[in-house]
Amino acid sequence: MSQAAEASARQQKLLSAIERLAQVAVFGSLSETYRTCGQPGCHCHQGGPKHGPHLYISYRGEQGKTTGYYVPKGAEEATRGGVAAWRQLQECLRELAKINKERNLRRAREAEAR
Numbered sequence: 536m537s538q539a540a541e542a543s544a545r546q547q548k549l550l551s552a553i554e555r556l557a558q559v560a561v562f563g564s565l566s567e568t569y570r571t572c573g574q575p576g577c578h579c580h581q582g583g584p585k586h587g588p589h590l591y592i593s594y595r596g597e598q599g600k601t602t603g604y605y606v607p608k609g610a611e612e613a614t615r616g617g618v619a620a621w622r623q624l625q626e627c628l629r630e631l632a633k634i635n636k637e638r639n640l641r642r643a644r645e646a647e648a649r
């Protein structure tokens with residue numbers, strides 16, 4: 536395969552991975568927190584163990600302000616998977632951008648050689 540054909544095959548693979556990842560990606564960083572509850576008599580208010588771990592996701596919202604939300608148990612798996620997908624998405628986009636850059640440079644070289 537020529538360099539250009541190889542790049543285009545790789546590009547197709549990346550695009551289909553991006554389409555798949557984009558459908559599940561979730562933006563934010565995960566952390567686990569322990570909380571006190573709303574019951575004043577609970578052990579968590581008497582120096583006992585707090586409740587948790589609770590999955591929390593934080594991200595930089597509009598105007599650069601950090602925001603976030605607690606992830607309910609029923610959404611934990613999808614959220615963890617979504618955060619991993621976001622990371623893979625960035626890697627795919629980065630590689631795609633590299634292929635685009637190399638194509639642009641190759642075309643310029645070819646045009647000059649003519």
Ligand SMILES: [Zn+2]
Nearest residue numbers: 571572577579
């Ligand atoms: Zn409590």
